[in-house]
Each structure stands twice: as structure tokens, then as C-alpha cells.
Amino acid sequence: MPSATTSAVVHRNLDADFPRIVNGEGSYVILEDGRRIFDASGGAAVACIGHGDARVHAAIVAQLNQISYCSTIFYTTDVYEKLCRELVDSTHGVMKRAYIVNSGSEAMEAAMKLARQYYLEKSPPEPNRMRFIARQHSYHGTTLGSLSMGGHAMRRAKFEPMLLSCVSRVSRCFPFRDKHEHETDSQYVARLADELDQEFQRVGAETVCAFVAEPIVGAALGCVPFVPGYLKAMKAVCDKHGALFILDEVMCGMGRSGTYHAWEQDDGADPDIQTLGKCLGGGYQPIAGVLASKRVIEALEKGTGAFVHGHTYQGHPVACAAALEVQKIIREDNLIQNVADMGRLLSARLKDLLTSHPNVGDIRGSGLFWGIEFVTDKTTNEPFPSSLGVAHGIAELGLTKPYYIAVYPSSGTADGVNGDHIIISPPYNISPTDVEMVATTVHRLVVDYFASRKMA
Structure with a gap:
């Protein structure tokens, strides 16, 4: 196996010797040295139906036997049309069309350009709208x-x-660190909505295309859910100023949070544009997408009739076939309900086992999307400095005996630089036995990590 010094790959860390995966079976990835790792994070919350599903493999092969590439300048394919119809129908009339790309980053780029074009195409047009308001410590x-x-x-x-200089930011929705001691949820939401309203006024509401947010913040903060009523309140501010409401569900959507779309958990929070990704194709092919509402699409339909954007591999037939089969499995196997049921069990067990640990500051999430944030002191919630690499250290230890479990690490939780969390986001078809194993193994992993480094 190539070492870090002989590999030809531009790895994420050029000095690291990455273990090589040779196989995947259900919830497990199998390494070259024989280790069977329980994939409790699904990679980066991607492998929503596990690895090696023969039904998805068959769908990919069937599509390859028809056509492997489609130039969307000239043609469409049946599988592309079916996938987009499936996604649009999942919103129960909120969205009108879907746009399929290859990654979450591409989806956000498309959403930004679509929002700008909407204001050029609507009647009357508003060409001065070119700004966006997002949130601090976010990742898109x-x-x-x-x-x-x-x-x-x-x-x-x-x-x-x-x-770009056309993006400004307001506070994140992060009650663990930012909610005042005696503030109720409704007061906290009102404060954040007022801040957004003031930001519209500060930059000039007539220049803003949209407010952009993740309903449940993934890698940047570690599965932080929105406070009840938050999405609805932020959408109301957007409506007040004539701006679009864009929700980034690349990591938290497609059933990961216990509903098909995370925004469904807050009545009245229908987005104008939505990005989606990771659990769309479950890792079987690179794929992501954008959903656009009737309001947005009808402006283009009545205008130029074209979205001025495009990628060589957009709507790739093989990727669409994989995603369509993944979504069919999720629907026919009733996996969203299992996400909700197993999520409640996972939440309860993680909290039972880890809440009292002196270095566990918070356990939060929704569905099968849970984050554990680590602190140096539970009374002050002081984060660990980034130089210690706590989250990555825990994840690396997890791949060793006796744990053999994969969790997703990230840093910068507290302020964008310092602070650590891990994400637990197992497959949707996880069983109660698996949940218990994950919870007890993560507990042992956290306890052993801090004990071995005398941080507790």
C-alpha cells in the first residue's frame, strides 16, 4: 500500500497514511488489514442505506446498459425525469422543479445564481438585488x-x-452557546428575527436576494437543530422585505432528521429554494440537487424560459438511477419512520450514558443526526483549543481495537476555530441492537479518550 510519501493522491492531509477500504457490507466498511468498522457516521452523513445494497447496484447496471451519459443541452432521460418528479412530489406542492448536480457545493452555487436570476426575470424586475444574508459559523x-x-x-x-463581498451574516441559532440564561425559546427566536430584520435594513433590503441557512447545522456546529418557530420567523422577515428564503439541507435533509425534509418540522417554513445532497444518493453515486418553488420557476417561465447555468455532468443518468433507487428503498422500506424511532432511542441512550461526563458539554440532534460537543469545563462550556485536535483524536481512536467504529469529527464548533464535536449519523435501516452497540461503544470511546489524555 502506498505511504504518504509515495502516494500520487492529493489527500486531505498529505502527511497521513490513510487506511484503505476494500469492501463494504451493510453498516460496515472493511479495511485492507481486515478491520470491520461500523460506519456510525455514514461517512459524512452520506451512507443512509448502508454499503453494498444489491438493489442499487442493479439499478446502476441497468442504466449503464441503456445510456451512461446524457448531454442535457440536447436531451433528457427517463431516469432524470423520474427522479426530479419524485423530489418535487415529496414537497407536497411546495416545489415545482428540481435541478440535479454533482455535489452540495454545486447545489449552493446554483441556488445563488437562481435567486439572482429570479429577480431579473420577475415582473417587475429588481436588478439591484445581488446580496445574500447568511449566518455566522455556517458551512455551505x-x-x-x-x-x-x-x-x-x-x-x-x-x-x-x-x-465574494456580497454576503453578510447574522447570528447562528445555537441555544447551547448563544441563548441567554433566562431567555425563553420564543424570546430567543424574536431576538434573532429582529437581528435579521435590522440586517436587511442595514445593507438595504432592496439589494438582498435571500437569507440562507441550514435548518439543522451539520459539520460546522454538530447537528444543532433550529429552535421551534425559528424557521417560520426568519421566513416572515424575508417575506416582509421581498427576499427569498433558501434552506440548505445537503446534510440534514432527505430523511436524515426524521422527516423527509427538515423544514417540515416547522409549520409555515416552506423554502423558496432548497439544496439537497448527501442522502439523495446515499454515496452510491456523486449527486446533489436544488428544488425551486412555484414562485421562482414561474418567474423564469414567464421570462426568458431558461436558467443561465449548467454543468457537463448535470442530471447524469447513472447518478440519477442510483438516487432514484435509494429513494425508492427509503420509501418502500418505511425508513423515515425507522429514522424517527431509532433516533429517539439513540438520543436517549447517548444522553443516559454521556450527559454526566465532565467533558461532554451538549448532546443535540434530530432523527439519526446527533452531535456531541466537548468542553474543558462544563460550568463555563469553555472549548478545547484547536491545537489539541480533540474531535479528530476521538475519531482516529475509534478506528482501533476494541472500538472499530467510525464517527465524524469536526472542529471550530465554538467560534469557527476552537471547539470540537463528533457526529453520529448511522444508516436509516439501523436496528435497536445496533443503536445500543453504537451508544455503548461511543460512550466507551469518549471515556477512554479523555482518560488516556488526562483531560477529564
Whole structure:
């Protein structure tokens, strides 16, 4: 196996020797040295039906036997049409059309351009609208446009001079760190909505295309759900100022949070544009997408009739076939209900086992999307400095004996640089026995990690 010094790959860490996966079976990935790792994070919350599902493999092969590539400048395919219809119908009339791309970053780029074009095509047009309001410490992708939308300091740092200047930010919705001691949920929501309203006024409401947010913040903060009523309140501010409401569900959507779309958990929070990704194709093919509402699509239909955007591999037939089969499995196997049921069990067991640990500050999430945030002191919630690499250390330890479990690590939780969390996001078809194993193994992993480093 190539070492870090002989590999030809531009790995995420050029100095690391990455273990090589040779197989995947259900909830397990199998490494070259024989280790069977329980994939309790689904990679980056991607592998929603596990690995090696023969039904998806068959759908991919069947599509390859028909056509493997479609130039969408000239043609469409049956599988592309069916997937987009499936996605649109899942919104029960909220969305009108879908646009299929290859990654979440591409989806956010498309959403930004679609929002801008909407204001050029609507009647009357509003050409001055070119700004976006997002949130601090957010993450919306890694291309220059999507990175500009995000507010994660560590991810942005090296590229700041290249990023767009048309994005401003308001506070995140993060009650563990930002809600005042005696503030009720409704008061907290009102404060955040007022801040957004003031930001519209500060930058000039007539210049803003949209407010952009993840309903449940994934990698940047570690599965932080919205406070009840928050999405509805933020949408109301957008409506007040004539702006669009864009929700990024690349990580938290497609059933991961216990409903097909996370925004369904807050009445009156229907988005104008929505991005989706990871659990769309479950990792079987690279695929993501954008959903656009009637309001947005009808403006284009009455205008030029074209979205000025495109990718060589958009609507790729093989990717669409994989995603369509994944979504069929989720629907026919009633997996969204299992996500909700197993999510409640996972939540309860994680809290039972870890709430009292001196370095566990918070356990939060929804469905099968749970984050554990680590602190140096539970009374102050002081984060660990980034130099210690706590979350990545826990994840690396998890791949060793006796744990053999994969969790997803991330840092910058507290302020964009410092702070650590891990994400637990197992497959939708997980069983109660699996849930118990995950919870007890994660408990042992956390306890052993801090004990071995004398941090507790």
C-alpha cells in the first residue's frame, strides 16, 4: 500500500497514511488489514442505506446498459425525469422543479445564481438585488461561491481575499452557546428575527436576494437543530422585505432528521429554494440537487424560459438511477419512520450514558443526526483549543481495537476555530441492537479518550 510519501493522491492531509477500504457490507466498511468498522457516521452523513445494497447496484447496471451519459443541452432521460418528479412530489406542492448536480457545493452555487436570476426575470424586475444574508459559523460548501456564503472562519481563512463581498451574516441559532440564561425559546427566536430584520435594513433590503441557512447545522456546529418557530420567523422577515428564503439541507435533509425534509418540522417554513445532497444518493453515486418553488420557476417561465447555468455532468443518468433507487428503498422500506424511532432511542441512550461526563458539554440532534460537543469545563462550556485536535483524536481512536467504529469529527464548533464535536449519523435501516452497540461503544470511546489524555 502506498505511504504518504509515495502516494500520487492529493489527500486531505498529505502527511497521513490513510487506511484503505476494500469492501463494504451493510453498516460496515472493511479495511485492507481486515478491520470491520461500523460506519456510525455514514461517512459524512452520506451512507443512509448502508454499503453494498444489491438493489442499487442493479439499478446502476441497468442504466449503464441503456445510456451512461446524457448531454442535457440536447436531451433528457427517463431516469432524470423520474427522479426530479419524485423530489418535487415529496414537497407536497411546495416545489415545482428540481435541478440535479454533482455535489452540495454545486447545489449552493446554483441556488445563488437562481435567486439572482429570479429577480431579473420577475415582473417587475429588481436588478439591484445581488446580496445574500447568511449566518455566522455556517458551512455551505467549498467552492468559492459557496465558501463565500459560509461563515466558518477556519475554512475561509486562506481564501478570504478571493471570496465574494456580497454576503453578510447574522447570528447562528445555537441555544447551547448563544441563548441567554433566562431567555425563553420564543424570546430567543424574536431576538434573532429582529437581528435579521435590522440586517436587511442595514445593507438595504432592496439589494438582498435571500437569507440562507441550514435548518439543522451539520459539520460546522454538530447537528444543532433550529429552535421551534425559528424557521417560520426568519421566513416572515424575508417575506416582509421581498427576499427569498433558501434552506440548505445537503446534510440534514432527505430523511436524515426524521422527516423527509427538515423544514417540515416547522409549520409555515416552506423554502423558496432548497439544496439537497448527501442522502439523495446515499454515496452510491456523486449527486446533489436544488428544488425551486412555484414562485421562482414561474418567474423564469414567464421570462426568458431558461436558467443561465449548467454543468457537463448535470442530471447524469447513472447518478440519477442510483438516487432514484435509494429513494425508492427509503420509501418502500418505511425508513423515515425507522429514522424517527431509532433516533429517539439513540438520543436517549447517548444522553443516559454521556450527559454526566465532565467533558461532554451538549448532546443535540434530530432523527439519526446527533452531535456531541466537548468542553474543558462544563460550568463555563469553555472549548478545547484547536491545537489539541480533540474531535479528530476521538475519531482516529475509534478506528482501533476494541472500538472499530467510525464517527465524524469536526472542529471550530465554538467560534469557527476552537471547539470540537463528533457526529453520529448511522444508516436509516439501523436496528435497536445496533443503536445500543453504537451508544455503548461511543460512550466507551469518549471515556477512554479523555482518560488516556488526562483531560477529564
